[in-house]
Amino acid sequence: MALNDESLQELKAELLDELVKDKPSKNLLSERLAEVRSADIGEVLEELIEEDEELPAALAILDVLSSERAANVLGYLPGESQLEVVGELSDTQVLKLLEEMGSDERVDLFNLLDEDRREALLRRMAHQEREDLKRLASYQEGTAGAIMTSDYVAIASGMTVSQALMRVRQTAPDAETVYQLYILDSDGELIGTMSLRQLIVARPGAFVDDIMIKDVISTAVDEEQEEVARIVARYDLLALPVIDSDGRLVGIVTHDDAMDVAESEATEDFHKGMSIGQLEDGVSRVRLWSLYRKRVTWLVLLVFANLFSGAGIAYFEDIIAAQVALVFFLPLLIGSGGNAGAQAATLMVRGMATGDIGVKDWSKMLGRELLVAGSLGLTMAIAVTPIGIFRGGEAVAMVVALSMVTIVLFGSLIGMCLPFVLERFKVDPATASAPLVTTLIDATGVLIYFTIATAILSQL
Amino acid sequence: MALNDESLQELKAELLDELVKDKPSKNLLSERLAEVRSADIGEVLEELIEEDEELPAALAILDVLSSERAANVLGYLPGESQLEVVGELSDTQVLKLLEEMGSDERVDLFNLLDEDRREALLRRMAHQEREDLKRLASYQEGTAGAIMTSDYVAIASGMTVSQALMRVRQTAPDAETVYQLYILDSDGELIGTMSLRQLIVARPGAFVDDIMIKDVISTAVDEEQEEVARIVARYDLLALPVIDSDGRLVGIVTHDDAMDVAESEATEDFHKGMSIGQLEDGVSRVRLWSLYRKRVTWLVLLVFANLFSGAGIAYFEDIIAAQVALVFFLPLLIGSGGNAGAQAATLMVRGMATGDIGVKDWSKMLGRELLVAGSLGLTMAIAVTPIGIFRGGEAVAMVVALSMVTIVLFGSLIGMCLPFVLERFKVDPATASAPLVTTLIDATGVLIYFTIATAILSQL
Numbered sequence: 001m002a003l004n005d006e007s008l009q010e011l012k013a014e015l016l017d018e019l020v021k022d023k024p025s026k027n028l029l030s031e032r033l034a035e036v037r038s039a040d041i042g043e044v045l046e047e048l049i050e051e052d053e054e055l056p057a058a059l060a061i062l063d064v065l066s067s068e069r070a071a072n073v074l075g076y077l078p079g080e081s082q083l084e085v086v087g088e089l090s091d092t093q094v095l096k097l098l099e100e101m102g103s104d105e106r107v108d109l110f111n112l113l114d115e116d117r118r119e120a121l122l123r124r125m126a127h128q129e130r131e132d133l134k135r136l137a138s139y140q141e142g143t144a145g146a147i148m149t150s151d152y153v154a155i156a157s158g159m160t161v162s163q164a165l166m167r168v169r170q171t172a173p174d175a176e177t178v179y180q181l182y183i184l185d186s187d188g189e190l191i192g193t194m195s196l197r198q199l200i201v202a203r204p205g206a207f208v209d210d211i212m213i214k215d216v217i218s219t220a221v222d223e224e225q226e227e228v229a230r231i232v233a234r235y236d237l238l239a240l241p242v243i244d245s246d247g248r249l250v251g252i253v254t255h256d257d258a259m260d261v262a263e264s265e266a267t268e269d270f271h272k273g274m275s276i277g278q279l280e281d282g283v284s285r286v287r288l289w290s291l292y293r294k295r296v297t298w299l300v301l302l303v304f305a306n307l308f309s310g311a312g313i314a315y316f317e318d319i320i321a322a323q324v325a326l327v328f329f330l331p332l333l334i335g336s337g338g339n340a341g342a343q344a345a346t347l348m349v350r351g352m353a354t355g356d357i358g359v360k361d362w363s364k365m366l367g368r369e370l371l372v373a374g375s376l377g378l379t380m381a382i383a384v385t386p387i388g389i390f391r392g393g394e395a396v397a398m399v400v401a402l403s404m405v406t407i408v409l410f411g412s413l414i415g416m417c418l419p420f421v422l423e424r425f426k427v428d429p430a431t432a433s434a435p436l437v438t439t440l441i442d443a444t445g446v447l448i449y450f451t452i453a454t455a456i457l458s459q460l
Numbered sequence: 461m462a463l464n465d466e467s468l469q470e471l472k473a474e475l476l477d478e479l480v481k482d483k484p485s486k487n488l489l490s491e492r493l494a495e496v497r498s499a500d501i502g503e504v505l506e507e508l509i510e511e512d513e514e515l516p517a518a519l520a521i522l523d524v525l526s527s528e529r530a531a532n533v534l535g536y537l538p539g540e541s542q543l544e545v546v547g548e549l550s551d552t553q554v555l556k557l558l559e560e561m562g563s564d565e566r567v568d569l570f571n572l573l574d575e576d577r578r579e580a581l582l583r584r585m586a587h588q589e590r591e592d593l594k595r596l597a598s599y600q601e602g603t604a605g606a607i608m609t610s611d612y613v614a615i616a617s618g619m620t621v622s623q624a625l626m627r628v629r630q631t632a633p634d635a636e637t638v639y640q641l642y643i644l645d646s647d648g649e650l651i652g653t654m655s656l657r658q659l660i661v662a663r664p665g666a667f668v669d670d671i672m673i674k675d676v677i678s679t680a681v682d683e684e685q686e687e688v689a690r691i692v693a694r695y696d697l698l699a700l701p702v703i704d705s706d707g708r709l710v711g712i713v714t715h716d717d718a719m720d721v722a723e724s725e726a727t728e729d730f731h732k733g734m735s736i737g738q739l740e741d742g743v744s745r746v747r748l749w750s751l752y753r754k755r756v757t758w759l760v761l762l763v764f765a766n767l768f769s770g771a772g773i774a775y776f777e778d779i780i781a782a783q784v785a786l787v788f789f790l791p792l793l794i795g796s797g798g799n800a801g802a803q804a805a806t807l808m809v810r811g812m813a814t815g816d817i818g819v820k821d822w823s824k825m826l827g828r829e830l831l832v833a834g835s836l837g838l839t840m841a842i843a844v845t846p847i848g849i850f851r852g853g854e855a856v857a858m859v860v861a862l863s864m865v866t867i868v869l870f871g872s873l874i875g876m877c878l879p880f881v882l883e884r885f886k887v888d889p890a891t892a893s894a895p896l897v898t899t900l901i902d903a904t905g906v907l908i909y910f911t912i913a914t915a916i917l918s919q920l
Contacts, residue, residue, distance in 0.1 A: 035675070037675075037677075037695065039694055039695050039696075165660070168660065169660060169661050172657050172660070172661050173661075178657050178660075179639050179656070179657075179698075196639070196656060196660075197632050197638050197639075200625070200628065200629060200632070200638075200656075200660070201629050201632050201633075215495070215497075217497070232719075233716070233719050233720070233723065234499055235497065235499050236499075236716040238639075238698075255715055255716070255719070256693070256696040256715070258719075259693050259715070259718075259719050259722070260693070262719070262722065262723065263693065263722065263726075263814065266723075266726040267810055267814060269730075270729075270730065270733070270806055270809075270810045271806065271807070271810070273730070273733070273806070274802050274803050274805075274806035274807075274894060275799065275803065276803050276806065276807065282811060282814070282816035282817075283807040283808070283810070283811045283816060283817065283825075284811060284816050284817050284821055284824070284825065285816075288828060288831055288832055291828070291832050292832050292835050292836065295800070295803050295832070295836060296835075296836055296839055296840075298799075299796065299799055299800060299803075299836060299839075299840060299868075300839065300840060300843050302795065302796065302799055303792060303796055303840055303843050303844055304843075306791055306792040306795045306796065307792060307847065309791035309792070309795075310788040310789060310791060310792055310851075313787050313788050313790070313791070314785075314788050314851070317784050317787075320784055320787060321781070321784050324777050324780055324781050325774075327773050327777075327780060327787055327790075328770040328773050328774050329770060330770075330773075330787075330790070330791075331766055331769035331770060331773070331790075331794065331902050331906065332763060332766040332767060332769065332770055334791065335762065335766045335769075335898070335899060335902060336759065336762065336763055336766065338895075338898070339735065339758075339759055339762055339895040339898075339899075340755070340759060342734050342894060342895060343734050343735065343736050343755050343759075343895075345734075346730055346731065346733065346734035346736065347731070347734075347736065347743040348743070349730075350727055350730045350731070350743070351742060351743045351744060354723065354727060354742070356742035356743060356744050356745075357742075357743065357744050361744055364744070365743075365744065368748060368751070371748055372748055372751050372752050372755070375752050375756075376752065376755060376756055376759060379756055379759075379760065380756075380759060380760060380763055383760050383763050383764075384763055387767065391770075391774070408759075434734060434802060434894045435798075435799040435802060435803075438795070438798070438799075438898070439795060439799075442791050442795060446791065
């Protein structure tokens, strides 16, 4: 069964005790660890590394694992924790671990090391390995190249099914996945793909070229990782091949790495949606200073943006002094506009993130939003009218109802359009966060409300 | 290559022309469709079905596909569109399609049909098929049982590697995945698992019982689908076996279905985060009336919640009339509190959704939030002090700065605690939406601001 939080805590306590208490034989610990899954050991290690004083315990656990297992466990740790572990190991130990890691994890860790360490490690690697690592490390973060692995199974064009099957058996220990095979011509160009399922049901003497699917879904090495995750999800792929500009296969992105990307993108969008910068780790673990920094920038910027609402109010000070009852409805009106606008922005941002809406859909979405927002505004105006009459009389009720329709309509349009505008200017639409939308609408709302109030009340 | 939006539109236009213009031979259309991937045909059909008058064109396209292909394409359509198609088909045609569908898609479609149709179809099915369908249809929506498929490869305990490989070859055409195999004892109990990779590198004469992994990660049939998706992602599984209370294997959830769940859960959380009800379809396609309904409920509720802020203001009308300058800072202060609170709520909600935070972490997170929110409040108070002095003099500046610290601190605590409280009462924490948090904080903020103002300004 999968471990839940509680059983993980028990495991952690058990491992710590086995280790710290009367330092028993390594064998005992090693036997116990053999029964635990790598992902779960990783979870325990992550907590131990966080609690700084337990780092030696984490190292002792890694020490009794085989290099292969240790590399596997390390792959489940966030970069920062990997770095803490590697900082305590000798170059020889690190080289052994790097060797056992998948090529995508290897390069991720490598990119985190400082330059001196990288140079030292590179000097001690074999030529082929060094070139491979350098090449993978050169791809820009956030692209297909940066998340792909080069441990795929390549089949040479012209092979028979039984030859291909033999090749799969040989490559199985090192390949990230053996379930999707890639057929390359003599130039390394990707000319077809087939699944292991197709291979094992095929006649042994048949040629792979006759069975393979020639129209391969692939992606460019510089494609954005979000788009990569979308393609994998849309076509239900086990792995997506990545090709360079000459059509040569350079790597594959596996479904689990694509799922990780999709999840971290969703989290990033959530945080952006509430004006929080990108966190390097889960909120329960990230350093407090980092959390402060990621939140403060937008909050202070929004303080200044909010001054526009204040300035609007200052401009209308006379009518407020004459009719203090108007202030009663201020939070209600700007709040409603902000809420409607934030809804509209969220629908657009998420629709764009999942690929449901593109920039070309702008005019269609505008028409829809006008209709829906108009109806919403009317409904809310009706809801608020009795309260307006009760607190300020009929004239104030009219001002409030009219302002409600106008503010909700404007708010929704601002919320709907902002993501498109940002996308147009190549800014991530998720930056059209609720706080930003709300603040913009607050200022607009103040102007609309008091302008309508001045117009109507001055006629009485 | 994967199709982008533009090439999909071209494909749609081409298909429509081939069909509508001078009704050419079916062969031509059929040949063209053979080159298009099922996911892409599905995308085109979805758009055609939406535009009501093009439904016949969609049916004509499905008509030239083989039953197997048609079932495959149908699997890419949302339930509503599937229903429109099936409404136009005879029982015989529907039965053929159902037969070709994966068991998970079959039951999804079946559950959407009205009772008469279901009865009619059940009567014409073979006994075994009928029982299987009824059993799958009985699992509650949102659980592992509802998203699993019964098309897995089961291997009997005691088989040799070569017998197992033979079994895989036989089952390959029908199984959802052949890459993870499940070993059952004579009672159907799940006693082990192995990957096809392990199987093909193993010695043909070895027994599967000696190679299989005995500690299988599995889930219960009534486990929530979010948890299922989390387990699949955490252990990087290709498929997660689902067992009943007796430990018998009843189905598997494949990685692509888990990824779909994760994506739709994220979208749902996004929408809840902005007080939008659950949409049945993407925002660009859902009916306007439905969009209105999903947005209006919360907006109107929040109108009434906002009245508390108004009531607070009414209570302090005297001090406002005496010091209208105080109103200038009102949107700023309650806006800042709302923003900080929404940030805190978002961090908690997303942390809980990804499994990073559990209810047990409450006290730890409270301590962290107190520190961070205190620092945020101080920073913002410092930022706003000069403006306070400039607009209202030193006394007002003091009121504003003090209120800022207090409101940001309170706002953050409300935002942080609400998701935990909701989770405690078994309400989805994502309901602790930014609008709700903002509205709660608005009312608190008004009280704090004017209480501090009364206390300080009345002493002068």
